[in-house]
Amino acid sequence: MKTCIIIPVYNHEQALPHVVAAIKPFGLQVFLIDDGSSATCREALEECARREGDWLTLIVRAENGGKGAAVLDGFRAAISQGFTHAVQIDADGQHRIDDIPRFLEASRQHPEALIAGFPVFGKEAPLSRQYGRQFTNLWVWINTLSFAIGDAMCGFRLYPLAAVERVCANARISRRMDFDIDIIVRLYWQGVRVINLPTRVSYPLDGVSHFRLWQDNLMISKIHARLFFGMLARLPGLVMRHWQ
Structure with a gap:
């Protein structure tokens, strides 16, 4: 196994240095993907790359394409450099970076599996956001005919890149906030096993959220509908998985 970390970044210049400093002790190669950030954030990214260039690579997108577009660029870079697995985390500091060793250990034990973060929220999390996640997870369970995926929106994951490469070759993966679900x-x-790991999730360290309530919820509703029709085409195979 050869594992790296992929971090999509869009205007998180305040939180980013703290995230990079917390990741450094793990000794993993990191790909920072600048998704068309502001000049201020770009300066912070370039400073991180200059200071930590031996283990950190900055990839710059010419314009903002969405979280999914940035992560997909990170996947391509990781695969081209021979990495077999990739940890995905957000740049805003909401994920518990100290849990990365737990994800790495689970992946070592099950290298073919997707290790998916199952978020544990504090009391500060608004009920509206939690209800929205429950709605999404209900549709994901319908679209997989399974409870295997504990949470489809958490951006803290460890991917087996061979499986990612296959799925990206056969489908156009969503580029924006619906990426994690898709x-x-x-x-x-595709048959990838999902292992859910509970992990504490807090509000962004810098207080910046790029989630657009109406636009992104509409986008997520559309991806659920598209996946539903994809599920219908795969219905016999999904049912048979429960009998194997």
Whole structure:
């Protein structure tokens, strides 16, 4: 196994240095993907790359394409450099970086599996956001005919890149906030085992959220509908998985 870390970044210049400093002790190669950030954030990214260039690679996108587009660029870079697995985390500091060794250990024990973060929220999390996740997870369970995926929206994951490469070759994965839902369902359809790891999730360290309530919820509803029709085409195979 050869594992790296992929971090999509869009205007998180305040939180980013703290995230990079917390990751450094793990000794893993890191790909920072600048998804068309502001000049201020770009300066922070370039400073991180200059200071930590021996283990950190900065990839710059010419314009903002969405979280999924940035992560997909990271996947391509990782695969081209021979990495077999990739940890995905957010740049805003909401994920518990100290849990990375737990994800690495689970992946070592099950290298073919997707290790998916199952978020544990504090009391500060608004009920509206939690209800939204429950709605999404209900549709994911319908679209996989399974409870295997504990949470489809958590961006803290460890991917087996061979499976990612196959699924990306056979489908156009969503590029924006619906990316996490789309790719995990399609990996499950492909036969990838999902292992859910509870992990504490807090509000962004810098207080910046790029989730657009109405636009992104509409986008997520559309991906559920698209996946539903994809599930219908795969219905016999999904049913048979429960009998194997």
